[in-house]
Amino acid sequence: MKLNCDVGEGFSTDSQLMPFIQQANIACGVHAGDDELMAETIRIAKNNNVMIGAHPSYDDRENFGRLPMSLDSRQIKQLISDQVVALQHLANKQQVEVEYVKPHGALYNQMMQDERIFTAIVEAISGFDETLKLMILARPDLQNYQQIAQKNGVDLIFEAFADRAYDDQGYLVKRSEKGALLSTAEQVHKQVKQLVETSTISTINGKRIELQVDSICVHGDNLLAVKQIEYLATLIK
Template sequence: MKVIDLNCDLGEGMSNDELIMPHISSCNIACGGHAGDADSIKSSLQLAQKFNVRAGAHPSFEDRENFGRLKLDWSRARFRESVTRQLQLFTTTAADLQMKWHHIKMHGALYHATAHEESFAQWTVEWLQEFYPDKAIYSLPKSLLHEKCKEAGQPFIAEVFVDRAYLKNGSLVPRSQQEAVHETTEQALHQLISMAHHNQVTTLDGANLLLIADTYCIHGDNVELVKQLPVLVKQLHQNQIQVAKYKA
């Protein structure tokens, strides 16, 4: 049986956290940038406690209108100020609940900027080393951020996406393109099985891409797929893949 960590972005106003949480093993909670506030963070953290799910912070560009999916022209100072403030909201709420938290995962355009762009990747590692040297960051394997974290000794968890199509260079198909998002159980199941058992994915342009992952992500705003999450997890088990629940 292959044991995996299945994570999901939550606390984003989709009203489906309670349906998702029993079926995943870690979650990334929006902390005020693209979505979320103190109340939603508290609610998501309490659900994570209830279902023994590892909780992490999910900061982003502060752009609610575009759900954090457009890159903003931030300076180093603006980046540090914003992500620090978002993490303070998250960590304060977790402390109020006397709850340990596990990791950090950037959201949307900030996720891709920190993974691939020299400036954002460097700023991220510097910020992590200063404030959260013991916390892992979820990001793309073989990315610039991955390399910089290895060099700095910063904990890193390689993440792949169950419900997103890939290009042969290892990047995700932009959401502006058709077929960027897998919305059916069949698509997601096929991709996850290939990733978990064979460390590879068939890209949109027909290549076989090697991807070695520590965690597998399903997006909480992928409404159609989330509805079928219990079915997906059951089918995973039938294919010798088990979601590993956290044991406190």
């Protein structure tokens, strides 16, 4: 199991996080960041031997890519492709490979609830000459998603979240709802320890859900989780 983090989003925590994570989801200059910040984040990741992934989003910087949008499949494919290419271009300059894609914010959430959006993203990723994996939310009953990915030759990385609450269906509780973001170090520690030791998550209503998890995400904009990163890293070893 690995630790991943959303980085390159303009927060001052990237350098603190990199020594303790294995996967860096780098914003591609749309919901956050720009070429200069992307290049700097790649450099920090490279210096810490951290795997690089693209973190593309809806083109909605004003709302940090967190509001749902209605795009057709062609538009989604173009959105993903453009942002991955932008990060690849800068990574190649530093002789680093982009190894996976993890959509951001509303695009990520809608992908997990709409197979059409998921399919468009998978098809966009499969169109690259390089082998790219796709990071998605670990949930029960993902057989259809696995079949779509397999059909297109795309491997999936299943992730869970250290600092987010879950509903009884295994989705993340919406950020607008009370309790969506875990508010104490004890909650974060408990959630990660439970994931590592039992491969389960406890929902906001106390239900336990079994999950297949390859990587655990810590949000770079959650200072509580950032402060716990060194301890969390010891839990997944």
